[in-house]
Amino acid sequence: MARKPEPIRINLALQGGGAHGAFTWGVLDRLLQEPDIEIAGISGTSAGALNGAALKAGLVAGGPAEARRLLDRIWHQVGAVRDLRMTGWFASLLPPVGTLNSAIEAFMPLNPMEVATRLVSPYGYGPFYRNPLESVVRSLRFDQVCASEGPALFIAATNVRTGKIRVFEGDEVSCESILASACLPTVFQAIEFEDPKTKEVEAFWDGGYTGNPALFPLFDPELPADIVIVNINPLLRDMVPTTPQEIQNRINEISFNSSLLRELRAISFVKRLIAEGRMPEGAMKNVLVHMIADDALMNTLSVTSKLAPSPYLLHELKQAGRKAADGFLTTRKDALGQEASVDLVELFA
Numbered sequence: 001m002a003r004k005p006e007p008i009r010i011n012l013a014l015q016g017g018g019a020h021g022a023f024t025w026g027v028l029d030r031l032l033q034e035p036d037i038e039i040a041g042i043s044g045t046s047a048g049a050l051n052g053a054a055l056k057a058g059l060v061a062g063g064p065a066e067a068r069r070l071l072d073r074i075w076h077q078v079g080a081v082r083d084l085r086m087t088g089w090f091a092s093l094l095p096p097v098g099t100l101n102s103a104i105e106a107f108m109p110l111n112p113m114e115v116a117t118r119l120v121s122p123y124g125y126g127p128f129y130r131n132p133l134e135s136v137v138r139s140l141r142f143d144q145v146c147a148s149e150g151p152a153l154f155i156a157a158t159n160v161r162t163g164k165i166r167v168f169e170g171d172e173v174s175c176e177s178i179l180a181s182a183c184l185p186t187v188f189q190a191i192e193f194e195d196p197k198t199k200e201v202e203a204f205w206d207g208g209y210t211g212n213p214a215l216f217p218l219f220d221p222e223l224p225a226d227i228v229i230v231n232i233n234p235l236l237r238d239m240v241p242t243t244p245q246e247i248q249n250r251i252n253e254i255s256f257n258s259s260l261l262r263e264l265r266a267i268s269f270v271k272r273l274i275a276e277g278r279m280p281e282g283a284m285k286n287v288l289v290h291m292i293a294d295d296a297l298m299n300t301l302s303v304t305s306k307l308a309p310s311p312y313l314l315h316e317l318k319q320a321g322r323k324a325a326d327g328f329l330t331t332r333k334d335a336l337g338q339e340a341s342v343d344l345v346e347l348f349a
Helices: 018-031 047-062 064-079 100-107 112-119 122-128 134-138 175-181 244-275 311-335
Strands: 008-014 037-045 152-159 165-169 191-194 201-206 226-230 288-292
Touching: 008 018, 008 047, 018 047, 018 064, 018 226, 018 311, 037 047, 047 064, 047 134, 047 152, 047 175, 064 134, 064 311, 134 175, 152 175, 175 191, 175 201, 288 311
Parallel strands: 008 037, 008 226, 037 152, 226 288
Antiparallel strands: 152 165, 152 201, 191 201
């Protein structure tokens, strides 16, 4: 009897980006159909944290098929949220992906949500405040999310007091830490809870400010060298933004990509030292970086659609994510476990 080949073990780094996280849903849906790929580690931020938690819970509960089912359920719940902070005024009438933002901006040169967040604090709701994502996150089984079996899971949030990244792992992962990872401070009240590490009550904001996603937890020697980044904030925009919406959108993208680029630059530096023999073998991990993205699609979207999780938008982004993952598997799968498929030297040239 022929021996079953060893699985290809990879880590996933899942970026945040609100409703655009449905693209990652599609990527995961496709990767879970590859029988020879094993997900060993997951680092997620914001929407990436929700995707990562659902992915792990599903894998622990019943393997890839259950993970796909659970991701479907979670994103259908997100699409059913009816809260003005997340859906805006036109959620049920949004046009197809690609014309989404131009249509919204034609009707509303000043996005009402952007104006509102500059005039009204999320603390102004008083006793009527509620986080619209809480019911979605609480529907997960945290005995599965925090299980010792299955992939290692890391969730990044930003400590409001210190301004530093806080990565939750193991049984530290909770409904509160996932909500913290997705807490945009202009939209939601800071998530406050007792930090399991310090035993102090701390306030947390979106992890995208300090790690989107955090790569360093995946450098653990027990985890494989391959890190597959699912990027939903475009790194490159050829056109110089000129309208208020375009300028604000590009500022958002740059700020939420900055921590990722810093870590990729550090990886590039370490790889150069290893290649030149200036670092003892085994002193640092020789990380193999891969990326699944669709910058062409994401260039047609903006921060406006991140807060507009209409079922149609989520469905289209899921299909785009599946297509991008399929393209990666067709052209880059052979590189897994062998070499990086992202040229970091060229990226920073």
